Every structure is written in structure tokens, then in C-alpha cells.
Amino acid sequence: MGSDLVYDALVLGGGPAGLAAAVQLARFNRSVLVFDGGGGRSSYHQVNHNYLGFPGGISIRDFRRASREQAARLPVAFIDEEAAAVSRQGSCFVARTAAGIQANGRTVVFATGVRDRFPDFPGWESYVGRSIFWCIVCDGYSTRGRRIVVVANDDDGGVTALQFLQFTSHVTVLSNAAQCGVGAKVRGELQARGIRLVEDEIAGVLGHDGILGAVQLKRGGTLEADYLFSLQGSNPASDLAAGLGCERSALGYIVTDMEQRTNVPGVFAAGDVTRDLAHQVATAVHEGITAATTANYSLYAAWQRHERYRE
Numbered sequence: 483m484g485s486d487l488v489y490d491a492l493v494l495g496g497g498p499a500g501l502a503a504a505v506q507l508a509r510f511n512r513s514v515l516v517f518d519g520g521g522g523r524s525s526y527h528q529v530n531h532n533y534l535g536f537p538g539g540i541s542i543r544d545f546r547r548a549s550r551e552q553a554a555r556l557p558v559a560f561i562d563e564e565a566a567a568v569s570r571q572g573s574c575f576v577a578r579t580a581a582g583i584q585a586n587g588r589t590v591v592f593a594t595g596v597r598d599r600f601p602d603f604p605g606w607e608s609y610v611g612r613s614i615f616w617c618i619v620c621d622g623y624s625t626r627g628r629r630i631v632v633v634a635n636d637d638d639g640g641v642t643a644l645q646f647l648q649f650t651s652h653v654t655v656l657s658n659a660a661q662c663g664v665g666a667k668v669r670g671e672l673q674a675r676g677i678r679l680v681e682d683e684i685a686g687v688l689g690h691d692g693i694l695g696a697v698q699l700k701r702g703g704t705l706e707a708d709y710l711f712s713l714q715g716s717n718p719a720s721d722l723a724a725g726l727g728c729e730r731s732a733l734g735y736i737v738t739d740m741e742q743r744t745n746v747p748g749v750f751a752a753g754d755v756t757r758d759l760a761h762q763v764a765t766a767v768h769e770g771i772t773a774a775t776t777a778n779y780s781l782y783a784a785w786q787r788h789e790r791y792r793e
């Protein structure tokens with residue numbers, strides 16, 4: 483299923499990065515098709531309080547809905563399914579869904595985000611963005627004076643737990659693993675600063691409507707908590723880009739230059755999938771617009787380009 487139509491750009495992902503890229507590309511008068519799986523980090527329940535211009539915060543779902551509406555008012559087409567494969571055919575890229583819908587593009591923007599490894603218990607999704615978070619930059623401020631459980635099983639996680647003391651003195655670290663991976667030095671720091679390290683696994687939670695009351699432990703007992711911060715990491719959704727020959731970092735993120743070019747001509751990347759740090763809506767929007775601008779530039783004929791810009 484497909485047509486001979488060749489879009490100027492195929493955008494993979496309809497979160498903040500992909501929608502920012504699509505809006506900007508359409509405003510360059512380029513034809514754009516967005517493939518979107520509809521999930522990702524911008525699909526949970528959180529209200530963002532650090533995105534400028536919204537004094538009362540902005541629900542990420544509302545943000546995404548409004549951004550999608552903004553794109554839909556422009557000539558941006560959508561396929562509400564994930565692309566399952568992307569390949570190069572001659573001077574074009576071809577993206578295909580698992581159901582066989584396919585489209586051709588002269589450029590591709592990967593804005594596929596990451597997949598978080600949140601604790602797995604019945605109903606966990608209803609808590610994410612309400613009382614389960616992962617990012618101290620985004621949501622540390624909400625924990626002031628509250629009881630938090632930091633799910634972490636390495637030194638980086640232990641150090642982040644120590645940073646939470648900036649907001650609250652009620653911090654507990656839970657390994658959520660059969661064997662604890664926090665090293666002796668960090669363990670010592672945690673103990674010295676009154677942070678309990680619990681070596682046990684999550685059996686479930688006590689709470690309602692996404693609001694946590696306590697974490698239930700496999701060996702019995704509970705940890706009372708207002709918030710749980712999961713520092714179990716995430717997997718960048720970068721396999722399709724790698725299949726096209728895009729370089730990835732040791733952690734699996736798509737490597738780009740400052741203008742969001744990958745090492746493969748015609749292929750760009752934006753948002754959480756490009757970096758280990760600064761996973762923020764503002765960064766995703768910035769990178770999406772930058773990727774669109776660079777992709778647009780690459781689509782001009784040679785005689786339309788300025789000497790001082792690189793292709």
C-alpha cells in the first residue's frame with residue numbers, strides 16, 4: 483500500500499520534537515508526512531511547570547494535542563502508526579508500517595524518543611506523571627518536604643538520591659533488584675546523610691487514581707511515599723536510524739551535530755533520541771525546529787545555497 487508521491491520530509495514521531503519539526507517544515511512550504519506511534523514520554527499524565535509561558539503549568543497531553551492541531555492546520559499529513567522499517571531506495575527514503583502502509587521522502591527526521599524502564603506492577607501507567615517520575619530536573623521541585631522513594635541500583639542513581647536532599651529530607655533508596663549495585667562509597671554517603679537503602683523489589687503499590695501512598699515490597703512490608711522516582715534508565719528508539727547507517731553513541735542515542743544532522747546525508751534527528759541528558763520539552767522543540775531548518779536547507783538546489791552554510 484503506498485503511492486509514488488515523494489514527500490519533502492518524513493518525520494518519525496509525533497511528540498514535541500517531531501511536531502515542532504513538522505510545523506517548521508510545513509512553514510518552509512515543504513510537504514511533510516508524520517508517522518506516529520502515539521506513545522512516548524509526552525503521552526503520560528504530567529503537568530510541565532518549567533516550560534516558559536505557562537504560569538500555571540501545561541499538561542503534556544494538552545501541549546501535544548494543541549501542537550498536533552497546529553500541525554494539522556498546515557499541510558502536514560499523518561499516519562497514526564509506527565514506522566516498522568525505513569530504507570533507502572535510490573535518491574529517496576521509504577518508510578513502512580507493519581501493516582504495509584508506505585511512503586517516500588527526500589529527507590527523514592527521527593524524533594522517536596526513548597522507552598523508559600519504569601517499575602512494572604499492575605496499573606503502573608496511571609501513576610506516571612502524577613506520582614511516579616524519573617527526572618529531578620523536571621520534578622524535583624514538587625518533592626519539597628514530601629516523602630520520596632528513589633528506585634536506583636547504581637552509583638549514579640545513589641548520587642541523584644543525595645541531590646534530592648536539596649528538596650526534602652525524607653528520601654529512601656530502593657534497589658528494586660535481587661542484588662544491589664550501589665557501590666560502597668555511595669552507600670556510605672547515603673548512610674552518612676540519613677538516606678536508608680532498601681535492598682528489595684517492588685511487589686505493587688498502595689494508592690488510588692495515580693496518587694501513591696506506599697510501595698509494597700516483595701519480602702513484605704511497605705515504604706510510605708508521596709512520590710517515586712524511577713532511575714532505572716531508558717532505551718533510545720534508535721534501531722531504525724541505525725539500520726540506515728546512522729552512528730549511535732555508546733548508550734544508543736543517535737549522534738548528531740549541532741544542527742541535528744546525522745552522519746547519513748538527508749537524515750536528521752531531534753529530541754530525547756539524540757542525547758543522554760537535557761531530556762526536556764524545550765530541548766525537543768528546539769532540536770525539532772533546528773532539524774527542520776537544516777533539512778529544508780538540504781532540499782534547496784545547489785545554486786540556492788549560501789556559501790557560508792554547509793550542505
Ligand SMILES: Cc1cc2nc3c(=O)[nH]c(=O)nc-3n(C[C@H](O)[C@H](O)[C@H](O)COP(=O)(O)OP(=O)(O)OC[C@H]3O[C@@H](n4cnc5c(N)ncnc54)[C@H](O)[C@@H]3O)c2cc1C
Pocket residue numbers: 494495496497498499500517518519520521522523524525526528529530531532533542563564565566593594595596610611614615616617620621719722752753754755761762763764766
Ligand atoms: C513523567 C514525566 C515527566 C516529565 N516532566 C517534564 C517536565 O516537567 N518538563 C520537561 O521539559 N520535560 C518533562 N518530561 C520529558 C519530556 O516529556 C520529554 O523530554 C519529551 O516528551 C521528549 O519529546 P520527544 O518528541 O523527543 O519524545 P516523545 O515525547 O517520547 O515522543 C516520541 C514519539 O515517537 C513515537 N515513535 C517512536 N518510535 C516510532 C516509530 N518507529 N515510528 C513512528 N513513531 C514512533 C512515539 O510513539 C512517540 O509518540 C517528562 C517526562 C515524563 C515521562
